[in-house]
Amino acid sequence: MTRIINRQPSRYGRLALGFLPFVILLLVYIVASDARLAENSADKLLPSFQSFADAVVRMGFEPSKRTGEYLLLNDTLSSLQRLMMGVGLSAFIGLVIGVGNGMVPYMRSPLSPLVTAISLIPPMAILPILFIIFGLGELSKVVLIVIGICPIIIRDIQLRTDDLPPEQLIKAQTLGGSSWQIIVRVVLPQIMPRLIEAVRLTLGSAWLFLIAAEAIAATDGLGYRIFLVRRYMAMDVILPYVLWITTLAFAMDWSLKRVSILLFPWYHGTQGGGHD
Amino acid sequence: MTKSEKPIIQIKNLWKEYGDNVVLERINLDVYEGEFVSIVGASGCGKTTFLNLMLGTEQPSRGSILLDEAPLDPEPSTERGIVFQKYSVFPHMTALENVMLGEEFSKTSMSSVAMGRLIGRAKEDARENAMAILEQVGLSQAANKYPSELSGGMQQRLAIAQALIKKPRILLLDEPFGALDPGIRKDMHQLIGQLWQEQKLTVFMITHDLSEGFLLGSRLWVFDKTRQDSHAPERFGAHITFDIPLSTGKSGEEELERLKATELDVA
Ligand SMILES: Nc1ncnc2c1ncn2[C@@H]1O[C@H](COP(=O)(O)OP(=O)(O)OP(=O)(O)O)[C@@H](O)[C@H]1O
Numbered sequence A: 001m002t003r004i005i006n007r008q009p010s011r012y013g014r015l016a017l018g019f020l021p022f023v024i025l026l027l028v029y030i031v032a033s034d035a036r037l038a039e040n041s042a043d044k045l046l047p048s049f050q051s052f053a054d055a056v057v058r059m060g061f062e063p064s065k066r067t068g069e070y071l072l073l074n075d076t077l078s079s080l081q082r083l084m085m086g087v088g089l090s091a092f093i094g095l096v097i098g099v100g101n102g103m104v105p106y107m108r109s110p111l112s113p114l115v116t117a118i119s120l121i122p123p124m125a126i127l128p129i130l131f132i133i134f135g136l137g138e139l140s141k142v143v144l145i146v147i148g149i150c151p152i153i154i155r156d157i158q159l160r161t162d163d164l165p166p167e168q169l170i171k172a173q174t175l176g177g178s179s180w181q182i183i184v185r186v187v188l189p190q191i192m193p194r195l196i197e198a199v200r201l202t203l204g205s206a207w208l209f210l211i212a213a214e215a216i217a218a219t220d221g222l223g224y225r226i227f228l229v230r231r232y233m234a235m236d237v238i239l240p241y242v243l244w245i246t247t248l249a250f251a252m253d254w255s256l257k258r259v260s261i262l263l264f265p266w267y268h269g270t271q272g273g274g275h276d
Numbered sequence B: 001m002t003k004s005e006k007p008i009i010q011i012k013n014l015w016k017e018y019g020d021n022v023v024l025e026r027i028n029l030d031v032y033e034g035e036f037v038s039i040v041g042a043s044g045c046g047k048t049t050f051l052n053l054m055l056g057t058e059q060p061s062r063g064s065i066l067l068d069e070a071p072l073d074p075e076p077s078t079e080r081g082i083v084f085q086k087y088s089v090f091p092h093m094t095a096l097e098n099v100m101l102g103e104e105f106s107k108t109s110m111s112s113v114a115m116g117r118l119i120g121r122a123k124e125d126a127r128e129n130a131m132a133i134l135e136q137v138g139l140s141q142a143a144n145k146y147p148s149e150l151s152g153g154m155q156q157r158l159a160i161a162q163a164l165i166k167k168p169r170i171l172l173l174d175e176p177f178g179a180l181d182p183g184i185r186k187d188m189h190q191l192i193g194q195l196w197q198e199q200k201l202t203v204f205m206i207t208h209d210l211s212e213g214f215l216l217g218s219r220l221w222v223f224d225k226t227r228q229d230s231h232a233p234e235r236f237g238a239h240i241t242f243d244i245p246l247s248t249g250k251s252g253e254e255e256l257e258r259l260k261a262t263e264l265d266v267a
């Protein structure tokens, strides 16, 4: 009898085991939903799959009666735009300041304590300030995302830059590289896949800040919609929206990983494909 | 070589201290172009520190090192090539790109200054030069592979090729073959010996393998402390206790026999 720590499920076994919890959750939901609906057919807490389908069709595939827009599409585009701007800006600032801090002591000395301090501010606590300064428009939502995730990316990139073997930087100097040439040819290309990793890890927080900001002040967006229909306890809308957000987040994570493997094969080739 | 020519390296009363810890003391030596200096000594006695002083990543506490009679740059430069035990090559570049990098840092064209890249004709020239050097170290088959796809020995060959493209005045090697299997090490000895003779290199090589030092070197330095204070071992530093001219090509055993005959206790 081999030890349990040495026993591996087969490929299909692994797949089946992976699906199992989802199937169980689904079954539990169906049973609970049926039970509640049998008691009270107007119950809103655990809607039937039919109401979900209706809600999805209503939100996603029919123009809204009031505005003539496709609400799900509209909400998705608004949210994605904010998210992309926030994450893109954070990644760019994170790369510039992170690599700068990691490479140039005269940049690190003044900036590093500031970045640490900013990273300790709870972003939600200054959301009102952002609304006051930047108004209720798009900018304040983007800024919230940036303030929320940028310091994390900066610190991560700075650490990753510090982690580059000093031998490499010395070697580059003996090859005649200037500071700038070394940053461009030796440091940046090696930091890029790590930046993608940092972005993947902060994407969850970015969604959190986005939805929080949309819940408080917005006229469209996935977060706005969820909090709007909450007033009517419209679980048939909320749950599909949550599923949709999860799918979007998963798709982003997955594509970032693919892009990284495609662009930086040397990074993923090492260490037995450890960076997933 | 004749001793009448000017030394390429002059070391004058060199000391290195870290705080109270004296690592190196009273080093005075001249090295002539084309010499191959093997450096041996107990672990922690300051061999790497010495190499760092030559390289420019550390500065002397006292004394000075002259290269071609001028003080060394206080930071690494193209006159001094280096091969470390590991991490010498760039993992994000193919072997060819690794070797070309030295030329792409040339600072003669706009694209090189701005992006560290050459374009057009200059790039083709750099590629040809790099291929020629890869050929010399036996890596032309692997030109388009990334370092992670190369064996340890091939990576060290690449590191040597990369250092040679800048035609450094001196080549510094810190235990370059320490991480390699004995069989591969033999090939590397052949390679470095050949390059040394063909290109008239001046080499400083730290090694823990005494027979390697004997085999390759034209000169052997032994770093050791002559003064000891058992209560405060950091009070005195190491210096070069033996400076032995070698006839290269002889195996370590032969040389050892010869030295034992003259009653020098180097081991
Ligand atoms: N940056 C530093 N700061 C303080 N002490 C240092 C520093 N670098 C080296 N030392 C000290 O200098 C001494 C010599 O170290 P060094 O690395 O030169 O030894 P080594 O001869 O290369 O040893 P090994 O054969 O193990 O590589 C050690 O006692 C070490 O603690």
Ligand SMILES: [Mg+2]
Binding pocket: B047, B048, B049
């Ligand atoms: Mg050492």
